[in-house]
Amino acid sequence: MLKLYYFLIFKRTLINVYYFFQVSVPELIKKQNFLKKNSIYLLVELFIVRVFYSNYFFRNFKKSKFLIYKKNDDQKLFQERYNTHQIQTETFSNFEKKGFEELGNLDSLFLEKLKEEIFPGISKYNNQTGYYKSLIENESTQTGRLIIKPNNSLKNISSIFNSELIQNITKNYLGSTNISYSSNVFISYNFPNISKKETNKNGQVYHIDCRYKKFYKIFIYLNDVNYENGAHHFIKNSHKTKPINFSSLRLYEDEVVEKNFQDDLVIFEGKEGKVFLEDTFGLHKSGYIQNGIRSILVLEIGNGNIRYDKEDILIKKI
DSSP states (O other): OHHHHHHHHHHHHHHHHHHIIIIIIIIIIIISOHHHHSOHHHHHHHHHHHHTTTSHHHHTSSOOOOOOOOOOOOTTOBSSOOOSHHHHHHHHHHHHHHSEEEEEEBOHHHHHHHHHHHSTTGGGOSSHHHHHHHHHHTOSSOOSEEEEOOOTTSHHHHHHHTSHHHHHHHHHHHTOSOEEEEEEEEEEEOOTTOOHHHHHHTTOSBBOOOSSSSEEEEEEESSOBOTTBTOEEEETTTTTOOOGGGOSSSOBOHHHHHHHTTTTEEEEOBOTTEEEEEOTTSOEEOOOBSSSEEEEEEEEEEESOOOSSTTOEEESOO
């Protein structure tokens, strides 16, 4: 039985090598100019990440253990308080075990400042959906999703990353104080003529992320989100282990995933300002937009020095 287990790991590694050269190299090297943002040495690190750390056997080899490194004010970002050792430890434990943790909502005043920072002028709109629609209408090509890359040095985005709770989770979960972080805003909308290719590209099919040896994401809803306007889906515990046929860096049909993991499906609905953490090495996807618009800020924090975008920030010894 043990021989079969190691044989499957070896087989999965060979498959990952194939996907690296057939998918990762054409996409990242040729289309996204990876070598313009990174040294040739980081191409080797990327190979290690995609080939070995996309296998949970290697990725979960090092165990996480939560310790608070320093005491800082949480800068009043959250409606709930996360500034005691017990609360932070419980939050970390839940996240590490399940692959996700809901943090409640951002403080309403901070949320308004954050949105104004990302979308200058949005506060002038009585109906902020009208603002999002104006952005979509100005797009020359309609694809069902609009991507905005904020400046990661902006005050309010930085204050989320620099909060005591997030920094302590980062150091402990990633097992490193040398990290990269980035942010994206995704505005998804109903698009009747959307193609299967665009649906896949928009993250509306189950998939696995693997951009660093270890990483996680912070999701913040910037408007009210329910099942009809694209609530995020996640298969709990799949960040740690999953059947071998769900371990490749490819797309998986909804019916197949939800049939095999029907008891582990988590759907995140909530009001604007809702915050949740997720290790997106687990199976996940954006929900389909049946009606309305979904606006979401996603911060990604990874272990390592790989830069995927010019706005990515590298930090040593956070």
